[in-house]
Amino acid sequence: MSHDAHSIFEERKDQVLRKGEKPYRMTCDKDSLAGAVSQRACVFCGSRVVLYPIADAVHLVHGPIGCAAYTWDIRGALSSGPELHRLSFSTDLQEKDVIFGGEEKLTKALVELIDRHDPKAAFVYSTCIVGIIGDDLEAVCRKVAREKNIPVIPVQSEGFKGNKRAGYHAACKAMFQLVGTGDIQGLSPLSINILGDFNLAGEIWIIREYFQRMGIRVIANITGDGRVDDLRRAHGAALNVVQCAGSTMDLAQMMEEKFGIPSLRVSYFGVEDMAESLYSVARFFENHDPQIMERTRQLVRDELSILYPRLQEYRKALTGKKAAIYVGGAFKAFSLVKAFRLLGMSVVLVGSQTGTEQDYRELHEITDDGTIIVDDSNPLELSSFLKEKDVDIFVGGVKERPIAYKLGVGFCDHNHERKEPLEGFIGMLNFAREVHTSVMSPVWRFVPRRTRALGAAGLMG
Amino acid sequence: MLLRHTPSEIKERKALNVNPAKTCQPIGAMYAALGIHGCLPHSHGSQGCCAYHRSTLTRHYKEPVLAGTSSFTEGASVFGGQANLVQAIDNMFTVYNPEVIAVHTTCLSETIGDDIPQIARKAEADGKIPKGRFVIHASTPSYVGSHVTGFSSMTKSMVDYFARFSGKRTDTINIIPGYVEPSDMEEIKRLAAEMGVKNIMFPDTSNVMNSPQTGRFEMYPRGGVTVEALARTGDSSGTLALGKLASSAAARALDIKCKVPCEILDLPIGLNNTDLFIDALRKMAGVSVPESVNVDRGRLLDIITDMHQYFYGKKVGLVGDPDHLVALTEFLVSIDMWPVHIVTGTPGKAFEKRIREITREVPHEVNVGAPGDMFLFHQWVKNEPVDLLMGNTYLKYIARDEDIPLVRFGFPILDRVGHSYFPTVGYRGGMRLLEKILDALLDRKDRDDPEEGFELVM
Ligand code: SF4
Ligand code: SF4
Numbered sequence: 001m002s003h004d005a006h007s008i009f010e011e012r013k014d015q016v017l018r019k020g021e022k023p024y025r026m027t028c029d030k031d032s033l034a035g036a037v038s039q040r041a042c043v044f045c046g047s048r049v050v051l052y053p054i055a056d057a058v059h060l061v062h063g064p065i066g067c068a069a070y071t072w073d074i075r076g077a078l079s080s081g082p083e084l085h086r087l088s089f090s091t092d093l094q095e096k097d098v099i100f101g102g103e104e105k106l107t108k109a110l111v112e113l114i115d116r117h118d119p120k121a122a123f124v125y126s127t128c129i130v131g132i133i134g135d136d137l138e139a140v141c142r143k144v145a146r147e148k149n150i151p152v153i154p155v156q157s158e159g160f161k162g163n164k165r166a167g168y169h170a171a172c173k174a175m176f177q178l179v180g181t182g183d184i185q186g187l188s189p190l191s192i193n194i195l196g197d198f199n200l201a202g203e204i205w206i207i208r209e210y211f212q213r214m215g216i217r218v219i220a221n222i223t224g225d226g227r228v229d230d231l232r233r234a235h236g237a238a239l240n241v242v243q244c245a246g247s248t249m250d251l252a253q254m255m256e257e258k259f260g261i262p263s264l265r266v267s268y269f270g271v272e273d274m275a276e277s278l279y280s281v282a283r284f285f286e287n288h289d290p291q292i293m294e295r296t297r298q299l300v301r302d303e304l305s306i307l308y309p310r311l312q313e314y315r316k317a318l319t320g321k322k323a324a325i326y327v328g329g330a331f332k333a334f335s336l337v338k339a340f341r342l343l344g345m346s347v348v349l350v351g352s353q354t355g356t357e358q359d360y361r362e363l364h365e366i367t368d369d370g371t372i373i374v375d376d377s378n379p380l381e382l383s384s385f386l387k388e389k390d391v392d393i394f395v396g397g398v399k400e401r402p403i404a405y406k407l408g409v410g411f412c413d414h415n416h417e418r419k420e421p422l423e424g425f426i427g428m429l430n431f432a433r434e435v436h437t438s439v440m441s442p443v444w445r446f447v448p449r450r451t452r453a454l455g456a457a458g459l460m461g
Numbered sequence: 462m463l464l465r466h467t468p469s470e471i472k473e474r475k476a477l478n479v480n481p482a483k484t485c486q487p488i489g490a491m492y493a494a495l496g497i498h499g500c501l502p503h504s505h506g507s508q509g510c511c512a513y514h515r516s517t518l519t520r521h522y523k524e525p526v527l528a529g530t531s532s533f534t535e536g537a538s539v540f541g542g543q544a545n546l547v548q549a550i551d552n553m554f555t556v557y558n559p560e561v562i563a564v565h566t567t568c569l570s571e572t573i574g575d576d577i578p579q580i581a582r583k584a585e586a587d588g589k590i591p592k593g594r595f596v597i598h599a600s601t602p603s604y605v606g607s608h609v610t611g612f613s614s615m616t617k618s619m620v621d622y623f624a625r626f627s628g629k630r631t632d633t634i635n636i637i638p639g640y641v642e643p644s645d646m647e648e649i650k651r652l653a654a655e656m657g658v659k660n661i662m663f664p665d666t667s668n669v670m671n672s673p674q675t676g677r678f679e680m681y682p683r684g685g686v687t688v689e690a691l692a693r694t695g696d697s698s699g700t701l702a703l704g705k706l707a708s709s710a711a712a713r714a715l716d717i718k719c720k721v722p723c724e725i726l727d728l729p730i731g732l733n734n735t736d737l738f739i740d741a742l743r744k745m746a747g748v749s750v751p752e753s754v755n756v757d758r759g760r761l762l763d764i765i766t767d768m769h770q771y772f773y774g775k776k777v778g779l780v781g782d783p784d785h786l787v788a789l790t791e792f793l794v795s796i797d798m799w800p801v802h803i804v805t806g807t808p809g810k811a812f813e814k815r816i817r818e819i820t821r822e823v824p825h826e827v828n829v830g831a832p833g834d835m836f837l838f839h840q841w842v843k844n845e846p847v848d849l850l851m852g853n854t855y856l857k858y859i860a861r862d863e864d865i866p867l868v869r870f871g872f873p874i875l876d877r878v879g880h881s882y883f884p885t886v887g888y889r890g891g892m893r894l895l896e897k898i899l900d901a902l903l904d905r906k907d908r909d910d911p912e913e914g915f916e917l918v919m
Contacts, residue, residue: 033532033548033552034529034530034531034532034545034546034548034549034552035503035529035530035531035548035549035550035551035552035553035556036529036530036532036552037501037527037528037529037530037557038508038512038530038532040508040512041508041509041512041513042507042508042509042510042512043509044509045509045512045513060477063568064485064568064602064603064604065478065481065483065484065485065603065607065806066484066485066486066487066488066510066513066514066568066603067485067509067510067513068478068481069481069483069484069485070484070513070514070516070517071513072480072481072855082466083465083466084466086858087464087466087479087480087836088478088479088480088481089477089478089479090477090478090479090481091476091477091478092477092478092481093568093604094604094605095602095604095605097604098568098572098602098604104476105475105476106476107476108475108476108477109476109477112472112474112476112477113477116468116472117466127568128506128507128509128510128533128538128567128568128569129568129569129572129604131538132538132569132572132573133572159507159508159509159510159533159569160506160507160533160534160535160537160538160569161534161535162534163508379525379527379678379680380556380557380678380680383678398516398519398520399512399515399516399519399525399526401519401523402519402523402524402525403525403678405523405674406524406525406672406674406675406676406677406678406679407676407677407678408674408676447674447676448674448675448676448677449676
């Protein structure tokens with residue numbers, strides 16, 4: 001079947017690429033076209049997902065109720081201690097606040113929250129409407145901070161001021177206000193911060209354990225299972241280990257500039273990337289601790305010796321199956337492409353909401369000929385690609401799931417709604433199991449595209 | 462404990478909403494618009510709102526939900542969103558080819574003060590709206606009302622834009638079902654058909670938000686009220702509006718615009734409210750009630766009779782939307798249960814008064830919060846525990862922390878299936894509700910009873 005050209009806006013042609021057909025050229029980082037059924041979110045959304053796992057702070061959404069309601073415990077970021085982050089706090093702006101301003105309400109709300117919950121810090125998110133009515137968030141935060149003697153940090157996350165990536169930046173700026181305000185005496189020289197992991201399904205605990213076995217101390221989790229006091233001491237770490245480059249890279253850069261802390265980009269998805277991440281950290285500390293490399297190798301060997309035999313089972317069943325990927329940030333796509341390869345599967349479509357020029361260039365390099373690469377896609381496009389490529393499993397987020405299912409295609413949530421840890425070596429196994437469960441599910445025997453292909457007249461005709 | 466941060470001591474709060482029992486207008490407008498056949502909802506504002514509304518509807522219905530957005534950027538927020546909307550309308554008709562684009566606003570475009578009808582006229586003048594295609598709109602600022610208000614406004618817009626009186630009355634009855642599930646709409650239509658009443662239901666999300674797996678991704682599923690049918694609502698001989706908050710605005714507008722008389726009822730949840738609905742429909746359409754409907758009624762009554770001892774005096778905490786809560790509370794009181802904590806996030810004085818009336822005979826103090834939030838509700842539950850919770854998925858935190866059984870009811874339900882396929886309205890819906898309530902109560906009893914009190918037959 002040829003692809004349905006009608007489902008691609010003329011103006012979007014440069015945001016879709018078929019590897020091998022033409023030399024690499026791709027436009028991205030564009031604002032979505034008005035009227036496009038884009039799968040993208042807003043600045044606020046970006047800030048909220050990055051900051052919200054900090055569990056001993058209160059997160060107050062200054063705006064009308066919706067913005068808060070939709071982000072209430074949306075991500076399943078786990079905490080080993082306090083769980084303030086799982087409550088939804090909002091100023092619930094009403095018409096009179098919109099007319100006369102919401103500063104007074106905001107002040108009251110903050111005071112009340114701080115009095116009741118005694119948090120270590122407060123983050124105050126501005127939403128679109130606050131940007132328009134012109135509340136002076138900074139002034140209110142400064143005043144309450146002085147009064148209550150805790151950091152009260154404005155997050156400038158008005159939704160219209162860009163896309164999710166701008167929200168990441170706002171979140172980083174907010175966190176940076178805390179970094180450097182704590183006492184770092186006595187911290188080990190073999191210490192790191194983990195950036196860009198949100199502890200979905202307990203993932204950061206797995207990663208921390210690896211580092212522990214290597215003999216490395218983790219100062220701050222940024223932000224999964226995060227704590228304010230750890231952030232304050234984060235500048236005492238020797239290295240920032242950054243995952244999900246999009247969301248916390250800015251913070252790493254700020255810390256590098258101000259405190260001279262270097263950073264490493266890593267990914268904990270898939271065997272190769274996970275191992276390489278640990279090795280690169282080990283290499284960094286080799287001068288301090290000559291044995292660290294050997295310990296790390298041992299760790300990887302131990303993990304792999306458990307993992308590989310169990311992975312073979314899945315690989316046998318999955319070899320030759322086809323996968324499609326559409327995720328928020330492109331970094332994840334790289335690891336997924338490799339992970340699917342390890343399972344013997346081929347990736348026929350890969351795309352992201354917010355990839356950069358460099359991301360797409362890299363994706364172009366690592367994918368096979370014929371692979372469709374797409375930026376900021378929409379459901380019509382995605383569904384026509386899925387059909388064209390006859391994929392067996394689609395990896396995406398909440399809005400993509402029902403599209404896959406309606407087409408009779410398997411699905412794996414690699415986003416907010418993942419229920420099992422997918423990071424680390426154990427995560428690769430979980431991932432393989434999830435993919436296997438969905439791809440091999442007997443339900444696909446009953447879906448129309450299969451019954452039709454088999455020529456089974458039966459119920460489906 | 463997830464909600465360990467909730468103290469039982471209650472202090473008055475003026476500026477802060479904690480754990481909302483409502484959400485914002487546009488999502489209701491979007492849901493209503495999906496009940497028009499071939500309609501693409503459009504969110505006139507920044508991208509984020511639209512993404513949230515679509516995700517939440519998708520989580521609730523497990524269906525794809527498509528909607529356009531004007532994708533406001535800083536420029537649009539300063540100079541207004543006219544250019545964005547005109548371009549969006551053009552793009553959407555060109556690429557997605559809907560019959561109707563239903564525009565709703567967001568807090569942002571409302572505050573800027575964009576005039577949607579004027580922009581739509583401009584789009585029309587520029588030739589961006591193909592012949593026989595339509596752009597309708599509803600104004601949905603979220604700093605007023607709640608998602609129910611948005612639903613109501615979009616439903617009213619259907620009347621404002623499409624209904625007309627052709628000069629000839631028909632014997633058709635309009636039914637405005639209220640903010641209920643596609644399964645409920647289906648059940649109401651089934652009842653009307655069973656009674657031989659020709660009807661137009663709007664909005665109608667059945668076969669849109671509960672569509673079957675066909676192996677195809679249908680941008681516009683089979684269901685939904687057609688534009689042609691919406692036009693004919695002006696010729697109908699009467700309108701039955703279910704749910705005061707969600708449906709009266711449209712019903713009244715139709716009365717004023719096309720002189721179609723209306724009757725406004727509570728949602729047909731439970732025995733009594735379904736009786737009232739059937740009776741009103743019977744009178745309005747001049748038909749008699751067929752035996753099949755009587756049998757349904759008798760069966761519902763039979764369950765209540767058989768199991769009444771298990772309902773008696775059970776304390777219930779309810780969170781939900783006003784129309785649902787009014788009908789549900791009435792049902793629960795009628796079977797001898799005691800709704801003692803009732804919270805809605807939607808503001809409105811009339812609601813509290815209605816609930817007070819309905820619960821007058823309940824031999825227990827009744828707390829009513831309108832508007833309230835789930836934090837307050839939880840504090841009430843801590844101070845005065847209940848046997849059962851009923852409400853949306855967000856109640857599961859409280860259910861878990863306080864170890865109270867929960868029956869999911871209302872919007873949104875993010876963690877179970879069933880609501881899009883099985884109704885809670887009508888006699889059959891009543892039976893389903895009772896089954897759920899009894900399952901929850903009796904499972905708990907079986908779990909907790911001491912060995913000597915554990916019974917085989919109940
Ligand atoms: S800005 Fe308004 S419309 Fe948008 S999500 Fe927030 S409350 Fe809803
Ligand atoms: S109002 Fe703005 S900040 Fe809130 S959800 Fe919408 S786009 Fe995001």
